[in-house]
Amino acid sequence: MANIFTRIRDSISADLHEVIDQKEQKNPISVLNHYLRQCENETDKVRKLVERQYLLKEEFNREYNEAVHLAEKRKHQAEIASKAGEAELYEFALKEQTYYEERVARLNESRGQTNRQLEELEQKYEEMKHKLKDMHIKRMELMGRENMARAHHRMNKVVDNNSYSTKAFYRFEEMESYLDRLEHQVNSAYHRNTIDARIAQLEKQQKNQETNTIS
Numbered sequence: 001m002a003n004i005f006t007r008i009r010d011s012i013s014a015d016l017h018e019v020i021d022q023k024e025q026k027n028p029i030s031v032l033n034h035y036l037r038q039c040e041n042e043t044d045k046v047r048k049l050v051e052r053q054y055l056l057k058e059e060f061n062r063e064y065n066e067a068v069h070l071a072e073k074r075k076h077q078a079e080i081a082s083k084a085g086e087a088e089l090y091e092f093a094l095k096e097q098t099y100y101e102e103r104v105a106r107l108n109e110s111r112g113q114t115n116r117q118l119e120e121l122e123q124k125y126e127e128m129k130h131k132l133k134d135m136h137i138k139r140m141e142l143m144g145r146e147n148m149a150r151a152h153h154r155m156n157k158v159v160d161n162n163s164y165s166t167k168a169f170y171r172f173e174e175m176e177s178y179l180d181r182l183e184h185q186v187n188s189a190y191h192r193n194t195i196d197a198r199i200a201q202l203e204k205q206q207k208n209q210e211t212n213t214i215s
Contacts, residue, residue: 029143039131050121064107071101081093
């Protein structure tokens with residue numbers, strides 16, 4: 001048991017730790033994902049050990065029940081042989097009974113030890129699952145803080161960057177100048193068209209007056 005959790009704790013070597021420490025400064029989410037994959041793999045290994053321990057427990061129970069059955073069977077046979085006066089058969093059945101009873105005691109002890117180991121494995125497995133879930137939550141929290149930090153960084157860059165602010169200011173000035181020129185052009189065209197229309201109307205009126213005078 002100790003070897004399993006020691007291997008989990010020491011699964012990353014010192015050299016790899018140094019590399020990870022360097023990467024952590026650049027991308028902490030990537031490092032956390034790496035640790036998560038490590039823990040997921042180790043948790044899955046413990047899960048498989050729990051499943052194997054269950055199978056071992058069932059096998060011990062089968063062997064134990066069979067030994068109990070055979071011990072009772074030989075005990076019954078020894079009683080029958082004793083009543084029948086079959087000394088040799090009685091001795092053989094009694095010897096077999098003793099053998100199976102010893103096996104029962106041994107299997108019972110092994111079965112108890114297996115059950116205790118299973119309980120310990122299950123507790124460790126549940127503990128690892130909880131820690132793994134906490135790490136997933138931690139990752140989501142870290143991702144949220146990282147997103148906010150990036151957003152604030154971009155906003156501060158826009159606000160505090162003098163070159164960007166200057167470019168943006170001149171861009172607004174250029175846009176305002178363009179709108180002013182466009183408005184002037186529209187107004188000039190409007191006035192030109194209005195004057196042309198007015199003059200044309202006046203010329204028409206004058207011609208009509210001249211025609212009426214001649215008539």
